[in-house]
Amino acid sequence: MVRPRHLLLLRRCFSFLRLPETLALSSPSLLRHSSSSSSDGSLSDLRDLIHLLPKKPSSSSSDSVACGRSTADHLLSAVSSLAGDLFAAPEPSDPSPILESRGAATFLRLSPDGSASLHLLSLLKSRPLLALEVFSWRRNLAHSGIPLHPEEFAAAIALAGRARNISLATDLFNEAIVDAPKTCLYNALMTAYMYNGHILKTIAVFDDLERDTSCQPTIVSYNILLSLYGRHTLVDKMESVLHAVDESGIRRTVDTYNIVITGYMIGRMWDRMENTFREMEEGTVKPEVSTRLLMLRGYAFAGNLEKMERVYETVREEVKSRERALIRVMICAYCKSRDPDRILKIEELSKLMKEEEYRPWLHVLLIRVYAQEGMVDMMEQLIFQAFQRKTEVTTLRVVRSILATYFQLNAVDRLGRFIRQAEEAGWRLCRDLYHCKMVLHSRQNQLVEMHGVLDEMENYMVGRDKRTLLIMYKAYCNAGRRLEAETVLGMMWKHGFTFPQDAFIS
Template structure:
């Protein structure tokens, strides 16, 4: 079955199933539950829960007993697609199936899906159900809750969950807990709370990692605390923390926002010296900074860099370019972005045209407004769901 394992890990979803069907036709083939669990999980990630259900039933038809793992994979498939009624129904089905009673992993996976859909009331139902069943949340459960409450700016719930986590035995907070709490406070501009959080976790013996420092750099940069940001950079250099692309993107964006183009450009060059390939996020930060400084010729330099690199561009980058050119009144360049998009095989979307529309409206260019409105309508119409024929 090792060959089957490699098949599941090595290729895309379509190829997986083609090879799997080929294997099933062989005389030596024997059903193996582990392969089914992996394929069900993959279908879940691809938002194909009904296909996952079909495979689950096929597994049973082939003589494989359902397991907690196969049920959990199916619950996850429905949860990822936001089909919570079916996911909760499966949870109840597990309770009545021998050797398949849901465990902390089953609940944690479903809780994560509910949190991603902001279905907080369903999360409370699951937590109550866990308590009634005598299943205690683990570190993963708590970290998922803390991270999601933080992102939703539900600070009371986040802190209450942290307090509950601290009261549990064998469930000590870790660096993921620290980073989630710090990101929540730092991202909302509560710098003092973020710093207190960092000190408390450190004093309890939790060591920071590169993500911790990226959070500090990003939070200080957005709050305009450039002296503190520099102190973090010096600390990282002193203790030999290797910078990632996220670190460079955060620092480049911060210096760009501050209008310190010299330091921003130095960091961009250093990034390339370190053999870290710039991403669209990096390029957007450069373009925004040059636009803010009124330096269209510098944006031309970014475009020349792109021409000589293999950086994969996306619509978000082009929309950023359109926005910056529009704000500077560089309408010829803004229009040329559409040609560049076509050249790079990237289609303009509604945001592209709305951004152009605003730029033209702000300058009272009514004839251009009319042209862009027509393009915008064509994009919106093409995205409308088509009606099925009556016959």
């Protein structure tokens, strides 16, 4: 909440100094692309929307400079505090009372270039419906001498796309483009369409932008097209757009290269991904941390552990601080590899993970890895944790890996306990589990227990097949139980199965 002395300071400063023009937005920064996010190379809506703090003072007076900075700082703090109050309000609720009680209109008047409004919308982007409600309230102030800027419309269009409200995004665009045709509006609508998977509509908006004589595509416009084609693995079209960028004379940016690298990564074109990175290293647009994080992800997906580890050494701190999802990506890469030290490396990375970063799919993958390594104690610990977390396993490969571990150790009791718990937990089980249990019982000459497995199969509605009967036949033969063996042969004949070669009939 803004303190009275802060508001007083704002009034005093503003009476001496108008907020500098450098607070205004430039349209290329409106929809800056960020390819280093997890998911996967998507547009980061509204990131880098605002540059609130001035780069140059608008007055040569040191007192005025200090006052201007203080004004901008307090305005930024006040808007951030207002966003906190809006987040704290119960959902859904009308934000108008909070906006009015906190004097939001005053903030907007102190920011005639619209930067305060844009900053507020940017802070609320994680709740796009709330942000759109705030924008709706802000539109009503346009009749009170606080005009709307095209950049504010562009932010709202992007938010509508993020909220999956394409019709609203289109309506806002049509309203804004009539009064102030600007490239940022086209870029915002392209983003909204791309975010919702409308390929043809995104391309159509770009074509309209090219035909609009009052605007022209920027590198942001081309970046959106590149991202559109890249995420849909339309690599040829992506490369055509990249060629068009070079022909137009527009300079590529780091974002351009990052989008192209992401496109090649999605298309699993590892050589082209590396060539693009090498082109950056040798060219004028040098790789940034975001580019190296992308390459780390790409090498992990490609299973190129040597290069993955080399890149990780250069971005280790960034991964730990702000790209922690890459820790899971690297663990996954080790799980799928044949690296002899993979368990050690997995455990080192696992120490970096926090409790809230738990993912069921990764937990299941780790169960399989420890099963493959024959580390039964760690495997069972992970299985127990999965049961506690209500994590269900639906992949038979994982179940068969667990089965193989128990089989190699001849651990029939452990296997039996696992089957009971897995049945209760709703895991996807298979007939092989019960066959393995029968074989292990027969090895220990526990024929009664072996026969009891048939009842377990019935309870779980797992039918008998030829292999079930063969296991029983060989168990009785090895134990010298001729009568039971012949009985099993009769069951095989009854079900139309062929007899084993060593079958005997007296």
